[in-house]
Amino acid sequence: MGASYHIKTEKRSDYSVGAKERMFSLVCLGVGAVLTIIGLFLAMDNPARIFSSLLYNNYFFLMLGLVSAFFVASQTMGYNGWYVMVKRISEAMALYVPVGGVLMAVILFFGFSDIYIWSHKEYFDPNSPLFDSILKNKEPYLNATFFFIRMIIYVGVWALLVFWMRRNSLNIDKDGSGSISSYNTSKYISALFIVFFAVTSSTSAWDWLMSIQPHWYSTLFGWYCFISMFVTTMAVTIIVCTYLKSQGYLPYMNDEHFHDLGKLMFAFSVAWAYLFFSQFMLIWYSNIPEETMYYKIRIEHYSVLMWSCVVLNFVTPFLVLMTRGAKRNRKVLVIGACIIFFGHWLDFYQMAVPGAVMEAAHHAHAVGGDHHATIEAGNSLIHTVAGGGDHGHGADGHGDGHHVADHVSIGLFEIGLLITYIGLFSFIMFQSLAKAPIEQVNHPFFKESVIHHT
Amino acid sequence: MKHKYLLGSFDDDEILLNATKKMRLAGYQMHEIFTPFPIHGLDEAMGLQDTRxxxxxxxxxxxxxxxxxxxxxxxxxxxxxxxxxxxxxxxxxxxxxxxxxxxxxxxxxxxxxxxxxxNGFSVFKAKEVVDVRATDDRFIMAFCRKKYNTQAEAVEISNLLKKYGAVEIRETVLENEIAPNLFKVDEDLAHLEHGHH
Structure with a gap:
């Protein structure tokens, strides 16, 4: 019966941004902007927090787009058919990458010296009292020039590849059924993308997030960020598809496709837990000061946050999404997706902000010779403090000078940023979605996707 | 103890899938189907309960x-x-x-x-193979004669099987019972009439 199969062509290719979607995006942008500005005034005294919050929010949404492109590329390379149903949604999400990339450049340009302690020349100068030999060893990689060159390469090539993938995907539409030349080209683009992404997803995570605490390193940090973003991407794809389905689009998308997306979301939640625990346990077991300080500040000041990440990103999805029925139940799946989305957003907060704030506080303390600066714990990164390393005094120096907080909590600023970015991301995604047929009928695997059965 | 089964043999998986639906719509529940490879949608067409x-x-x-x-x-x-x-x-x-x-x-x-x-497998006992060709290029649909024990029912099943594309119909006697499946009870068969296949 396969040969007589016919694809019905009513109400399919004509997605245009609906009033609801536009309203949602604009309300998010407006409300988010107001909250962000109020939050900004409340957080004015802590530029490290402001810029690191901007950084991780921007990273989060940039990667959401980029990993969507990776999703399409990996499915293309795997000769998979089922995903064709959601391909256009992933492509629309990927088209956020150029915007996120430009914002990244802006944030890093203005926030460079506030986010990264290694941006200060003193730590590399052997004659300076702040000289740090560990940082000196890392200088060939961690220096401003190379950092910004790398950033331009990442963002530029990602954007180019995403545009190229999109253009080729539109060519598949133009080719008409029967021709697979553009489809064959998509294999080459996907292969290139995967190779470039494999390297740069790791190095960008080192550059932008791991180097916030430059003494600390974790060899699986890049994977950790990637897996985190892969789960989030699946969660957002599920939420968007469910919404579009409820509006009458994607008539051929059924429980089977949602089940597969849910399986990926479930499986990569477990993979996330695996990496989280691998990183934690190796550091806990070997007990090397350079490494343990990462968890030390998080367990001392952010323990609720850190363990709620484990609960939200692993325990909840593991128990809720374990059964087949749950993954095929649209409501349960979307609730799970929302929890995962929020959980991973919190996880990136705890990766970026605590380190940046603590390092900045120690830097202020070390540089200023400001003996009134209040610093709580003695777990300083910078051991060579001017005056013979007497940094312990800060702990009881209840300052009458200026106060540098070495830990903060999530406030209006972060919540506002999250809402703003949701608005921006959804605005661009829905605009991009409207620019091409929402179902790629001419894709060689479209029929396979329609009759997909798990 | 001997166990009698009526076997319909098919040489194509799509024909088999269609025949499975048609047989159930006609009111005949097959006992088991043996295939050389997994067939998507066959579980639902047979009305099997979800695996536990x-x-x-x-x-x-x-x-x-x-x-x-x-x-x-x-x-x-x-x-x-x-x-x-x-x-x-x-x-x-x-x-x-x-x-x-x-x-x-x-x-x-x-x-x-x-x-x-x-599934009644055991390490020291060879499994009784219903039809050896089911490991190669045939799809075997088995009906339990204990369930459909009258001659009239056997004839009716044979005719229907032939009608829906079976290339061979025969009866076999096994030493051991084919492990029984759990089927959905009071299932609405309407979904079998539609579908893409």
């Missing part, structure tokens, strides 16, 4: 978890305190790798054993 193997897997896996935690607790902090790098004796993070491995080991081996038991 994963429930068994969960229970056995949880048993493994508890076994591992109690084993490690006993070994490292009750029977003989083991000092590793000055860590506390009872310490969960270092238990996790072993607990994880034992959970997976219990669940995987347990599920294989349950599957063997459920």
């Amino acid at each position: 193997l994963h429930t068994a897997g969960f229970v056995i896996g949880a048993t493994g978890t508890m076994f591992a935690v109690s084993l490690l607790t006993f070994v490292t902090s009750i029977d003989w305190d083991v000092n590793v790098g000055g860590k506390p004796f009872f310490v969960l993070p270092s238990f996790v790798p072993v607990t994880f491995e034992l959970t997976v080991l219990f669940a995987s081996i347990g599920m294989v054993v349950v599957m063997y038991l459920r």
